[in-house]
Amino acid sequence: MKTKLNSFVVANAAKCIGCKSCEVACFTVHNRNNHVAATVGTVTVPIIPRLYLIRSEHGTIPIQCRHCEDAPCANVCPVGAIKQEGNAIIINEKTCIGCKTCLLACPFGAIDLLPQYDDGKEVLQINLKEEEEGGLTQKARVIAYKCDLCEDIGEPACIKACPVNALTLVTPTEERKARNKEAALSLIKTING
Amino acid sequence: MSYINIDQELCTGCRRCAEVCPVDAIEGEEGKPQKINTEICIMCGQCVQKCSVYAPYFDDGITPINMKLQERGMLESVKEPLFAAYNIGQAKKVREALANPQLFKVVQCAPAVRVAIAEEFGLNLGALTPGKMAAALRRLGFNKVYDTNFGADLTIMEEGNELIKRVTEGKDLPLFTSCCPAWVKFMEQAYPELLKNLSTCKSPQQMQGAIIKTYGAKINNMDPAKIFSVSVMPCTCKPFESDRPEMMASGYKDVDVVITTRELAYLIKDKGIDFANLPDEGFDLPLGDYTGAATIFGSTGGVMEAALRTAYEIITKNPIPKIDIEFVRGGEGVRTATVQIGDLELKIAVVAGLKNVLPILEDLKKGKSDYHFIEVMACPEGCISGGGQPKVLLEEYRGIAYKNRKDAIYKHDSELKLRKSHENPDIKKLYDEFLGEPLGKQSHHLLHTKYKSRKEK
Ligand code: SF4
Ligand code: SF4
Ligand code: SF4
Ligand code: SF4
Numbered sequence: 001m002k003t004k005l006n007s008f009v010v011a012n013a014a015k016c017i018g019c020k021s022c023e024v025a026c027f028t029v030h031n032r033n034n035h036v037a038a039t040v041g042t043v044t045v046p047i048i049p050r051l052y053l054i055r056s057e058h059g060t061i062p063i064q065c066r067h068c069e070d071a072p073c074a075n076v077c078p079v080g081a082i083k084q085e086g087n088a089i090i091i092n093e094k095t096c097i098g099c100k101t102c103l104l105a106c107p108f109g110a111i112d113l114l115p116q117y118d119d120g121k122e123v124l125q126i127n128l129k130e131e132e133e134g135g136l137t138q139k140a141r142v143i144a145y146k147c148d149l150c151e152d153i154g155e156p157a158c159i160k161a162c163p164v165n166a167l168t169l170v171t172p173t174e175e176r177k178a179r180n181k182e183a184a185l186s187l188i189k190t191i192n193g
Numbered sequence: 194m195s196y197i198n199i200d201q202e203l204c205t206g207c208r209r210c211a212e213v214c215p216v217d218a219i220e221g222e223e224g225k226p227q228k229i230n231t232e233i234c235i236m237c238g239q240c241v242q243k244c245s246v247y248a249p250y251f252d253d254g255i256t257p258i259n260m261k262l263q264e265r266g267m268l269e270s271v272k273e274p275l276f277a278a279y280n281i282g283q284a285k286k287v288r289e290a291l292a293n294p295q296l297f298k299v300v301q302c303a304p305a306v307r308v309a310i311a312e313e314f315g316l317n318l319g320a321l322t323p324g325k326m327a328a329a330l331r332r333l334g335f336n337k338v339y340d341t342n343f344g345a346d347l348t349i350m351e352e353g354n355e356l357i358k359r360v361t362e363g364k365d366l367p368l369f370t371s372c373c374p375a376w377v378k379f380m381e382q383a384y385p386e387l388l389k390n391l392s393t394c395k396s397p398q399q400m401q402g403a404i405i406k407t408y409g410a411k412i413n414n415m416d417p418a419k420i421f422s423v424s425v426m427p428c429t430c431k432p433f434e435s436d437r438p439e440m441m442a443s444g445y446k447d448v449d450v451v452i453t454t455r456e457l458a459y460l461i462k463d464k465g466i467d468f469a470n471l472p473d474e475g476f477d478l479p480l481g482d483y484t485g486a487a488t489i490f491g492s493t494g495g496v497m498e499a500a501l502r503t504a505y506e507i508i509t510k511n512p513i514p515k516i517d518i519e520f521v522r523g524g525e526g527v528r529t530a531t532v533q534i535g536d537l538e539l540k541i542a543v544v545a546g547l548k549n550v551l552p553i554l555e556d557l558k559k560g561k562s563d564y565h566f567i568e569v570m571a572c573p574e575g576c577i578s579g580g581g582q583p584k585v586l587l588e589e590y591r592g593i594a595y596k597n598r599k600d601a602i603y604k605h606d607s608e609l610k611l612r613k614s615h616e617n618p619d620i621k622k623l624y625d626e627f628l629g630e631p632l633g634k635q636s637h638h639l640l641h642t643k644y645k646s647r648k649e650k
Binding site for chain 1: 205206207208209223224245246247249250251272273274276312313314315318455458583584585586587588589590594
C-alpha cells in the first residue's frame with residue numbers, strides 16, 4: 001500500500017501580488033505540443049492555465065488542485081480518465097470525454113473544462129456538428145484541465161515562476177514530521193524553562 | 194496620444210512594471226489598476242516587457258479581444274495573448290501602405306531586430322537571421338530593403354568627428370551619445386541644463402530616414418513625396434522620435450512609420466510567410482551596406498566601441514591594434530575606462546539602464562566629471578532588451594534571451610569583412626557624391642538636430 005501522501009502546491013495570500021506569472025508559466029510548460037516556445041509571439045492558442053488567480057477584497061491567491069487522497073474527481077469519472085500517478089492525481093486528456101462530472105465533484109473548483117488544442121489548432125470532434133453563422137461546423141472537443149504538478153518536467157513551473165515566492169510544494173508526510181519536531185522542541189523548551 | 198499604456202480593465206496592480214520603470218512613471222495603489230504619468234514616461238517599454246497579466250480568452254466579462262486589438266492598433270490576425278501594459282502599434286498603417294501601388298515603399302531595420310525576430314517563429318532565443326529578415330521584408334512588398342546599420346555607420350562618422358572636435362577644443366565635455374530617444378527625452382525633461390553635452394547627431398534611424406528621402410530619392414529617381422519610409426525597431430520610443438516636428442530634414446517626414454520587432458512578426462504572419470524556411474537574401478545597396486561597427490550598436494557598449502574604432506584611426510592615422518574592445522562589452526550598468534589614443538588619454542563611460550546614469554549627471558552638475566565620452570542606453574542591456582523586442586514568456590528566459598541576442602550581435606560583427614564605419618565603401622561614396630564631409634554644411638542640415646527643455650519652469 002502507498003503510504004506517502006500526495007504533494008500539492010499552496011499559495012501564501014500574504015505574499016501573492018496577483019501578477020499571474022504562475023498562470024503564464026503553467027500554460028507555457030504544458031503547451032509544447034502547440035509550438036509554444038520562449039516568446040509570446042509563438043503563442044497561437046488561448047492561455048489555459050491549470051491554476052487560477054482568484055481576486056477577492058482580501059487579496060489575491062491562485063487556486064489549484066489539492067491532489068486529494070480520496071479524489072472525488074477520480075471517483076466520479078465515468079470513463080476512468082483520472083488516475084493516481086506517482087504522487088499526483090492526473091487527468092488523461094486523451095480519454096476525457098468532457099462530461100463535467102469532475103468539475104462538479106471538485107471541492108476547490110480546480111478543474112476547468114475548455115477546448116482542446118493540438119499542433120496550434122482546436123481539436124475537432126469526429127461526428128458532432130453545431131450550427132454556426134456559416135452553417136454546420138464540426139464541434140470542438142472540450143476536455144478537463146487541472147494541475148498535474150508538472151510531472152513531465154519534474155518541478156512545478158508556477159513555483160519557479162513566482163517572483164515573490166508565494167508558492168510552495170507541500171509534501172504532507174514530511175511536513176507533518178517537521179511540525180511534530182517543532183512542537184516537541186517548543187514543549188521541551190517550555191518544560192525545561 | 195500616449196505611446197505606452199496600461200489596460201485599466203486588465204491591470205491587477207501587482208506593480209512589477211513599476212519595479213523596472215527607470216523614471217517612476219507608473220503610479221497607483223497596490224492591487225488597483227496603475228496609470229502611467231505620460232509627462233515623465235520615456236517610452237522605453239520596459240513595463241511592456243515585464244507585465245505578465247494577460248486578457249483571459251474565455252472570460253465573457255471583459256471587452257472582447259478583437260476590440261482590444263483595435264484599441265492597441267494591432268492587426269486583427271494577431272493570435273497571441275494581450276497583456277495589461279502595452280504600446281500602441283502601427284502595423285496596420287504599414288500594411289495599408291504596402292498595398293498601395295502609388296507609393297515607393299522603403300524599409301530600414303535596426304541592428305537588434307535581426308537577432309530577435311526569429312524567436313517569434315519558434316527559433317532559438319537570439320537566433321541571428323539578417324538574410325531571412327531581408328527576404329521577409331521583400332515578400333511583404335517593400336521596394337527597397339535598406340538598413341539602419343548603414344545609418345549607424347553614418348552616425349559614427351559624424352559622432353566620431355564631433356568627439357574629436359570637442360576634445361580638441363575642450364568644449365562641452367563629456368559628450369553624451371544621442372542614439373537612444375528615451376535617454377534624450379529624459380535629458381530634456383530632467384536635466385535641460387546639460388543638453389549642450391548631448392551629441393547633436395540624430396539617431397541612426399533618423400539619419401537613415403533623412404538620407405532615404407534625399408540621396409536615396411535621387412539615386413532611385415524617385416519623387417520623395419512618393420516615398421513611404423518604414424523603420425523596424427526594437428524600441429517603443431522610436432515612433433515618438435520619428436514624430437518629433439524637427440525630424441523633417443528632407444522636407445518630408447523623414448521616417449513615416451515605425452514598427453517594433455514584434456509588429457514585424459505580426460505582418461509576416463498576417464501574410465502567411467513561412468519565416469523559418471526563407472532563403473537568405475541581402476539588403477539593397479547602397480543604403481543597406483554596413484560594417485561590424487554598425488551592427489554592434491544594438492548592444493550596450495556598441496556605440497562606444499564603434500566610435501573608438503573610428504576615432505582611433507582618424508586621430509592616430511594608424512590601424513587600431515585590437516579591434517575587439519572587450520572592456521566596454523561587460524554587463525554591469527556602468528563601465529568606465531581610460532583609452533590611450535596617440536597622445537590622448539580618453540576617459541570614457543558606458544551606461545546601460547537609465548537609473549545608472551543619475552550619479553554621473555549629478556557629478557557633472559557639480560562640475561566633478563572628467564569624462565570625455567559617455568554612451569547611455571535606457572534599456573538594461575541596450576536595444577537588444579528594448580521594449581519592442583520579443584517578449585519572453587517566463588522570467589527565467591530573460592537572462593538567456595539577452596545573452597544570446599548579445600552574443601549573436603558580436604558574432605555578426607566578427608564575421609563581417611569590414612568592421613569599421615569609415616571603411617564602409619558606400620558611406621565613403623555618400624560623402625563623395627552628396628554630403629561632402631562629416632560635420633559639413635549638408636551633414637549639419639540633414640544629420641544633426643537641436644534639443645529643447647521640457648522642464649516646466
Ligand atoms: S506568481 Fe506568485 S505573486 Fe504572481 S500571482 Fe502567482 S502566486 Fe501570486
Ligand atoms: S501593468 Fe501589468 S505589471 Fe504593471 S501593475 Fe498592471 S498588471 Fe502588474
Ligand atoms: S515606458 Fe518606460 S518610462 Fe514609460 S512607464 Fe514604461 S517603463 Fe516607465
Ligand atoms: S536602449 Fe534602445 S531600445 Fe531602449 S529605449 Fe534606448 S534606443 Fe530604445
